[in-house]
Amino acid sequence: MDSEKNRQALSVSRAEAGQKLLNFLQRRVEASAGEFHRWIRTGQVRVNGSRAKAFDRVEEGDMVRVPPFAVFLPAGSDGREHLARSPQNKHGSPEKKSTSLHIVYEDEDLLVIAKPAGLPVQGGTGHSDSVASRLASERSGADFVPAPVHRLDKDTTGLLVAGKTYTAVRLLTDALAGRGGEAPRKEYLAWVEGRWPFSPEDGPQELHDVLAKDQKAQRMKTVHGARSEEGQEARCVVTALETRRIPESPQGREHTLLLVRLLTGRTHQIRVQLASRGHAIVGDPWYGKASQEGLKLHACRLVLPLPECGKRTLELLPPWKGAWKVTKI
Numbered sequence: 001m002d003s004e005k006n007r008q009a010l011s012v013s014r015a016e017a018g019q020k021l022l023n024f025l026q027r028r029v030e031a032s033a034g035e036f037h038r039w040i041r042t043g044q045v046r047v048n049g050s051r052a053k054a055f056d057r058v059e060e061g062d063m064v065r066v067p068p069f070a071v072f073l074p075a076g077s078d079g080r081e082h083l084a085r086s087p088q089n090k091h092g093s094p095e096k097k098s099t100s101l102h103i104v105y106e107d108e109d110l111l112v113i114a115k116p117a118g119l120p121v122q123g124g125t126g127h128s129d130s131v132a133s134r135l136a137s138e139r140s141g142a143d144f145v146p147a148p149v150h151r152l153d154k155d156t157t158g159l160l161v162a163g164k165t166y167t168a169v170r171l172l173t174d175a176l177a178g179r180g181g182e183a184p185r186k187e188y189l190a191w192v193e194g195r196w197p198f199s200p201e202d203g204p205q206e207l208h209d210v211l212a213k214d215q216k217a218q219r220m221k222t223v224h225g226a227r228s229e230e231g232q233e234a235r236c237v238v239t240a241l242e243t244r245r246i247p248e249s250p251q252g253r254e255h256t257l258l259l260v261r262l263l264t265g266r267t268h269q270i271r272v273q274l275a276s277r278g279h280a281i282v283g284d285p286w287y288g289k290a291s292q293e294g295l296k297l298h299a300c301r302l303v304l305p306l307p308e309c310g311k312r313t314l315e316l317l318p319p320w321k322g323a324w325k326v327t328k329i
Helices: 019-029 035-042 131-138 168-178 225-229 269-275
Strands: 008-011 063-066 103-106 110-117 159-164 187-191 205-214 219-222 231-247 254-262 299-307 311-313
Touching: 008 254, 019 035, 019 063, 110 225, 159 168, 187 269, 205 269, 205 299, 219 269, 231 269, 254 269
Parallel strands: 159 299
Antiparallel strands: 008 063, 103 110, 110 159, 187 254, 187 299, 205 219, 205 231, 231 254, 299 311
């Protein structure tokens, strides 16, 4: 009997198109990377009946044949064990998630999440719960697990974009990085300590610094002079929106609401640039003072220049309440 007929066939869906053959197999078949490479090298994996290489890209409708003994993974798996299983607590029992993700926009290619404070985008040391793990759980039946295409700090709230197809992930990642065309527009709202030196009537002001990692403190810092060669340029545009006396703050101190537009994307950039000027973001435990109110930094507006559908503008008001509440951007 022809060995080709004894093999199982996997059809590439629209969501999976564009992936490298190796990545496609890792999401659909349970095996090690070494086994995949051996199957491909020996011709046990074929695409549309022909031999292929591990890094060839598969297209929608391609038929990928694998050995008859291959074990398929559930639909929507990304091949990583920590996303294929429920998070475990220290006693080994499934960890319960407090809430599901709040989706503020969705189409066939992307979804936009209102990321809450305290939830990291990706899991890691000390964080079994994350946006990525919740997407894997909530979209477990999808051909392609939606993947976040940028990051927000764990305690920052606001707009977070995920791609629902592999092609969308690549396009969105390039768009957010400003590659191949017009740069995206990312804007944040931030409550800072004190009265900002420029009033709303003064209009926007550009901040320009060089940031580097403070190896001793394990956080970012501004550097100057000859030492600036060790860092990266950080630029943003800041506009003061209003100043308020907040009754909940000590002695009813003044605080300023700022609209910040990023021109570069560095780690903790907004937090460091504002704190270095004596106006730390309210509730910032690293560059200011921790507060029960939490970090008052929110990704409020995102303008994506997408090649296939033009500009797409997304806006979201912050979840802040009481004296910190913002009703318009």
